[in-house]
Amino acid sequence: MSSEVRELVKKLMPDYSLSRPGKVFTDTTEFMDIDYGDVILLGDEHYLVLKNEMERRFGIEDPKYWVKRVRHMESNTPRILKLVFYENFPMKIGPFEIKCYRSPKKEARILDLVRGDRRFMQGVTHKDEKGNAVRVLDIVRGRRLDVVVHKIEADHYTYFHEHFPDILEKYIGACEAIRFLHNHDEKHGDIRRDHLWVEYDSGDYRWIDFDYAFELYENPFGLDVFGLGSILVYLVGKANITMSCAREAGMLECLEADLEPEDYSVVIGNRVVNLRKIYDYIPKELNNVLMHFSSGSRVFYESVDELLIDMTAALKAVRRL
Incomplete structure (x- = not known):
């Protein structure tokens, strides 16, 4: 041959x-x-x-x-x-066990x-x-959003005040794209940081990889919503903050925070989501969104629409800083 x-x-x-x-x-x-x-x-x-x-x-x-x-x-x-x-595996988020394939x-x-x-x-x-x-x-000519954020050379205060407002606004647009899928009874299925890319030429945020599906009868689109929340936590913190990473990086503001078990993620239990305890300039409206994804939350978002309403209000609060 x-x-x-x-x-x-x-x-x-x-x-x-x-x-x-x-x-x-x-x-x-x-x-x-x-x-x-x-x-x-x-x-x-x-x-x-x-x-x-x-x-x-x-x-x-x-x-x-x-x-x-x-x-x-x-x-x-x-x-x-x-x-x-073809492959399949179970995933557990809070009280839910989800069949993914x-x-x-x-x-x-x-x-x-x-x-x-x-x-x-x-x-x-x-x-x-x-x-x-x-x-x-087609190949997306760009770079992962989390890599773009990681490479911004600024301390968190400067990042949050000078860069994050525009990032949040564009991320809201990316969440609206997922709402479009849900409105057509489709799920992304594998929402995570490396599946949202920033195109070099346009700066547009673009989703990739749609071949995962999942069964969550309590909330058919719930895993997508949790994925959006996990990305948002990363964008707000300019990192996934864990106490072990904070010690290694010498992040005194993290080490001095009075963190409780309910301040951590319901998805990945060692990640801090109550970021206002670390960075007190994060508006309450935004931190409230993050806390919906905490292990201590009694109420989770059931739809992207609910998430978008709170994120839009949070963006206004961030813009006022």
């Missing part, structure tokens, strides 16, 4: 140098067998595989073998292919729903010869 791939490269990408021509795959079921130099054929379109994408969390990189960085050979442009991969069909539906909406990543879905729903994605 190497000669076939070599001829394809010569014909479609004559200026491209390929050190190891591989095989042509029309069936992507066994995605672990597909590697650098192989070609995936979807209909009449050819995609040259360059590498596996990586999952980067907690300082660790894990290969995502079902997600391939490729080059669309007919146009010589980069793309990402997400091949069909991966659904390629659900992501395909959302890609159709948000086509042309720049608040979301863009792409199309093609079936391989075995009927696998392969999602062909």
Whole structure:
């Protein structure tokens, strides 16, 4: 098969140098067998595989073998292919145990729903010869929002007063994008910091990765709402603040705070959400939003609409500082 791939490269990408021509795959079921130099054929379109994408969390990189960085050979442009991969796992948040699973069909539906909406990543879905729903994605040229925030060189007071108001306003827009999904009876399913990107050219906030789904009968959209809250806590604090990290960083204002068990997150129990106890200039209206995601909360947000009402009021309070 190497000669076939070599001829394809010569014909479609004559200026491209390929050190190891591989095989042509029309069936992507066994995605672990597909590697650098192989070609995936979807209909009449050819995609040259360059590498596996990586999952980067907690300082660790894990290969995502079902997600391939490729080059669309007919146009010589980069793309990402997400091949069909199923998994499921439980998640516990407060009193709720949630069944989470991966659904390629659900992501395909959302890609159709948000086509042309720049608040979301863009792409199309093609079936391989075995009927696998392969999602062909445009690459978002940008950087994760949390990385952008982390790299702002300012102490927290300066960050909060000079940078955070605009960040919060744009984040409210990102939350409105999730409300759009919910209004169409769809969930993002995996809302976390590394799935919200800031585009280089426009500065727009854009959501990526929609293939997780979940079952939470008490509140069908609840996990998305908790995810939005977790991102907000990070943005307000300019970090996820834990007492161990505070000690290592010498953050005296954290160490001197009179924190109680109910001041911590209901989602990840060692993260502080009652940030007003650490930074007393955080308006009460904003801290009240954060406290809905604390282990001590008796009332959780049931919808993005409820969250947006309080966040909009909080933005006005932040702007008045």
